[in-house]
Amino acid sequence: MTVDTAVTSASGTAADTELVQLLTPEGERVPHEHYDTLIDDITADEIRDLYRDLTMSRRIDSEAIALQRQGELGLWASLLGQEAAQVGSARALRPQDHVFPTYREHGVAWCRGVDPAQLLGLFRGVDQGSWDPKENNFHLYTIVIGAQTLHATGYAMGVQRDGAIGTGDPERDAAVLAYFGDGATSQGDVNEAFIWAGVNNAPVVFFCQNNQWAISEPLERQTRVPLYRRAHGFGFPGLRVDGNDVLACLAVSREALQRARDGEGPSLIEAFTYRMGAHTTSDDASRYRLDSELESWRLKDPVERVKAYMTREKMADQAFFDGVEAEAEQLAEHLRTTCRSMPDPHPTTIFDHVYVDTPPTLRAQQEEMARYLDSFVDEKEAQ
Amino acid sequence: MSVSQFNLPDVGEGLTEAEIVSWKVKPGDAVKVNDIIVEIETAKSAVELPSPYAGVVDSLLVEEGQTVPVGTPIIAVNTGTETPVSDVATPGADLGAESSGSDAAAPTGTGADEKGATDTGADTPAAEDERQPVLVGYGPRSSSPGRRQRKRPAAASEPPPDQQRAQQSAHAGSAQAPASGDGRARVLAKPPVRKLAKDLGIDISTVTPTGPNGTVTREDVQAAAAPVADTADEAVREPAGVSSELGWNGQPRTERIPVRSVRRKTAQAMVESAFTAPHVTEFITVDVSRSVKLAERLREKREFRDVKLTPLALLARAMCLAIPRTPEVNARWDEDAGEIVMQRYVNLGIAAATPRGLVVPNIKEAHQLSLRDLAVAINDLASTAREGKTPPADMQGGTISITNVGVFGVDTGTPIINPGEAAILAFGAIREQPWVHKGKIKPRSITTLALSFDHRLVDGEQGSRFLSDVASLLEDPANALAWSMT
Structure with missing residues (x-):
């Protein structure tokens, strides 16, 4: 028996792990021979839109946390730190694509056009998810860890049987995007989904936001190899992207989704990111992880690096940032008032x-x- | 009125109470929506609460240090002329602690409608409604809440005849509820036992049950009836004839201090340690003049320029050097496995006095640290602890500890071992004392070391060897040169 001794750590080392990155934490654009071609149509306008999406996602999250602390929500799962992974991947979607989220994909919901106030009902306990999954092709939040990867694979196999892949019609060919976390990779469901998707060549993209913590379990308790390498064993490609880099996430998601739409089968994206908050508002992360780790990730903030990039490239002035800020405050106000006036269900x-x-x-x-x-x-x- | 009250929310899925740790605002302060107003500590975590209102703080309704049930109004905010943002409900808590008079627009659901039924509000504590703590999600309740909505008087509506059966069964269901609805758990006892209690004038609900399934037995009632010789209060009662209710300085003779989190944990840990690990304490008095001089010399060196090098750091280093020669003092007793766990690394605990109480954070992998790094780590640890910011991870996984009682000016003590460890070393004050040095009496720097060890793991021989090893290193640091690496 031989063991690949080079690969024995979950996070991988710089030498043996390639991380796709197009925007450094300092906001410098780094050229990439291949992935640059996937986002060469992105204009300054669209960069500003991405920044707005990131800011709005963060504001939705911070307002929901405040509402939970004020007793208006029973629970909230924070996306803080994962905005770029969510926005970058979601902005790679086309309207006909279908999304299967976990309970943390508030940024994806935002990009899909779901009114964020509708997300709150579930966490307030007044409904079971009130948005229509068909309206935005955004499935209801799945609480059972990893279960949605099987739903997504089944749905993708349906898309396949509808003949909605590989026709070359950009309005018709569809892909399915399944979100999950690093902890879910230890679930049987996720591994089953990988097998089904691999064997059936299903048009599904598995988007793993590796935020390093499965509640209190660190990544090294989940895996001995970088997660993206698992895909190879199931027979489809996998790669790791800087999950705090919205451009890189957009680029790799575009490529993977197009592969799926073209009938070339599934792929796995490991977005390497960090859960800056606790697992949920019921959790106290300081009991099991160190502040120094948090600090090191704070320097890699996904929103700040886009802001730095835009400022450096003179894509936006202070008036723009102030405008987005004001819009975010309006959104927060909308969340507050809507949340408080949600009727208890009969x-x-x-x-x-x-x-x-x-x-x-x-x-x-x-x-x-x-x-x-x-x-x-x-x-x-x-x- | 435009004064709105904010009720303590359940911030952690099924919590019943929280301690008000500190207020971030005071009456008269202006607050905006989502400004942090208070820090609370629950069974799960310490969290900061943002204000749901904009306005001026009218009053703080709960004092710092108090633990109050979820649903208790904690702050009143004057929201000015705006339409009052009415009281915030506490979904998931439904303890019915609605404050008076503002059930106008609030989506308070059942709570607002029940004012008449339970207007006691805050004093409907969750005592009988405790949930067992779990990591995620609502913990299971240990008993049912026993509260039902008010029922319409019987004659009010006449259901169609064919529905009467269903209606009756529904009524029967709700009619049983009030039996347990007086806020008191039903006492389980056989009728003769109840009669005995009645005859003896004992309120059976106050008797501690020891019978099967929590039933009160005859013996329980008799025990409760027996004259109690010495409750804590009676033990300290002043002798007859002393009439004053006051102690010194005109202050009350006794004062009850609520046992708060760190103190409670300390108490539990100490009791656990003292009653599970058989403690032995040994002492040695040692001339540390050379160590004191060494510290002075090192402080001059460039690499120690920004470091506060204390004798404590030298002691820490000496322990790290001495432990491999007597590894038992760094071992752990695994009761469940019936094994002794030898630990070939040192996580060195340093007991620190903090405003919140005693904490013992430890320096991870202390055996790998140089003297300089140890000194830095000790200082960091102590200042973090004093600020009350020691993360729990820093207090876990210790292998051996030091308690520096010398800083309080005492010579030594008999320290209690930090639970899970095998030994603790108390470092007494260093004093100039007459000492026989090279055949003459000279003033020397003398200290006393006391080592408490768990006799299950460490025999007297081993404990003595470790203590004398440490002492010999402090007496003459050059001794380290004579030692092998292990």
Whole structure:
């Protein structure tokens, strides 16, 4: 038996691991022979749009955390630090592509056009996800770790059977984008999804935001090799991208999604990033990780580097940044007011979406419950 | 009125209470939405709460250091002439702690409607509603909340006859609820035991049950009825004839101090250590004049320019050198596995007195550090601890500890081992004392070292050897040259 002794660490070393990066943490654009061609159509306008997306995603997140701390939400999973991975990959999508998110993809939801206020209902406990997945081709948040990779693969196999790949029609050919984290790679579901996608050559892109922590478990407890290398064992390509570099994430996602649309099968993108906040608002990350690690990642901030780049290249002035800031504040206000005015659902709504046509026994139960609830004085007023 | 109150939210999925650690605002301060107003500490973490209101702080309703149930109003903010942002509900908490008079626009759901039912608000504590702590998600409740919504008077609505059965069963279900709704858990006891309690004048709900399934037994009632000789309060009661209620300086004779987090942890750790590890303490008095001189000389050196080199750092280094010669003092007792774990690395704990209490952060891989790096690490550790910023990770995984009691001017003590470790060394004050040196009595720098060790792991011979090794290094640092690497 031989073991590849060169590869024994999860993070990989500079020597044996290539990280696609187009924008350094200092905001300097580094040329790349191949990936430059994938984003050579990006204009200064679009850079400004990306910056706006990043800022909005961050503001959605910080407002939601504040709302949770004010008792308005039961829970929130913060995306802080992962804005570039989400925005870069989501902006590579076409309208007909379909997205399967985890519960942390607020930036992707934003880019897909979902009203961020709609994300809050789930975390406030007043609905189970209120946006229509068909409207923006953005599936509901999946809480079960890794389960959505199987949904995505199945959906991609459906796309395949619809013949919506490899036709050469840019309006028709579709890809599926499945998000998950480093912790999910230890789940059976994800490995099964890899197998199914590989064997069926399904048009799915597995986008792993490796934020280094599966709640309190560090990456080295999940893997002995860099995660992107796992793809090779399943028979499709994998690569690692600087997950805090929005341009690099855009470039590699564009390429992988196009591969899928062209019928060339799945691929794995490992976006190497960092979860700057706790796992959720219920978690205290200082119990298991060091501030020094956080500090080192703070220097790689995904939003600041775009700002530095734009300033350096004179793509934006202070008025632009102030304008985005003001827009972000408006969005925050929208989130606050919408969140606080969300009505509690009526208890009988649990019957609403079980069957298309409610069977008589269930209808009887529904009516019985309604009468029971009616027997309380106060419930009537609440509705 | 435009004064809005902010109720303590459940910030961690199923928490029932939190301690107000510190206020970041005071009455009269202007606050904006999302300004940080208070730091709280829950069973899960310390978090800062942002203000849901813009306005001027009217009053702080809970003092620092107090632990209050979720739902308790903690701050009142005067939101001025704007339409008052009405009270913030605490979803997921539903403890019914609605404050008065502002249920106008708030999406408070059931809470707002129940004022009449439970207007006690804040004093509906979660005591019977405790959840067991879990890492993620709501912990399981250890008992049911026992609160139901008010039922309409029976005659109010007449259901269609064919629905009466269902209606009745529904009513039956809700009618049972009030039985446990008086906020008190139902006591399990057999009727004769209840009668005994009644006869003896004992409130059976106050009796600690020891029977199967939490039932109160006859013995429990008898034990509760037996005259209690010495409760803590009675033990300290002043002798008859002393009528004053005051102690010195006109202050109350006794004061009860709530046991806060660090103090509580210290207490638990100390009790655990003292009663599981059989402690032995040995002492040695040692002439450290040469070490003191060495420290003075090193301080002159360029590489020590920015370092506060203290005798403590020399002691730390001496321990690191001495440990490999007696590795048992650096071992760990694994009760579950029935094994002794020999640890071939040193995570050196330094006990630090902080405003919040005693903490023992440790220097990781101390055996690999030079004297200079050790000195830096000790200083960093101490200043971080004093600021109360020691991350929990720094307090875990220690292998052996030092307690520098000398800084308090005392000669020595019998330290209690940090739980999970095998030994702790107390470093006493260094004093100029008459000492026999080269046949003459000279003033020398003398200190006392005390080593407490866990006798399960460390025998007297080993403990003595380690202590004398450390002492000999401090007595003459040159001794280190004579030692092998292991």
